[in-house]
Amino acid sequence: RGLLSKVQSSGINAEYGQQLWDCNWQIMNITTPANMFHALRRQMYMKFRKPLIIFTPKSLLRHPLARSSFDDMTPGTSFKPLIPESRDVSKTKKLILCSGKVYYDLYEERANRGMEEEIAITRLEQLHPFPHSLIDEELKRYPA
Secondary structure: OOOOOOOHHHOOOHHHHHHHHOOOOEEEOOOOHHHHHHHHHHHHHOOOOOOEEEOOOHHHHOOOOOOOOHHHHOOOOOOOOEEOOOOOHHHOOEEEEEOOOHHHHHHHHHHHOOOOOOEEEEEEOEEEOOOHHHHHHHHHHOOO
């Protein structure tokens, strides 16, 4: 008998879902090479290492939009649990929060429909521990 859960589609078995949310693991769905670099570097420099789970498909290795500048990996840069779009928020009608490869699908579809000004897309890179305060700050940027 199969179990269904809200986390099944992200690769986490329903049986272990609740246990993962109650532990000290780090769970990420990374979309840029720079953020992958910073996540792995942060993992190595932690004084107390927490288990790190990264749900990133291999297809992003070849995706033409999944690129980073070397400037994103220089001293003074760090891992970004949330990647917002830098834009004028006054014209935005909808904000989409997403994680992983779906960002690039949404990005391309938004461009195909010519809705770059109306729809903003923010990437959630760290799923656990969940960055509540960063989400709150991002939501406050946009008009109600």
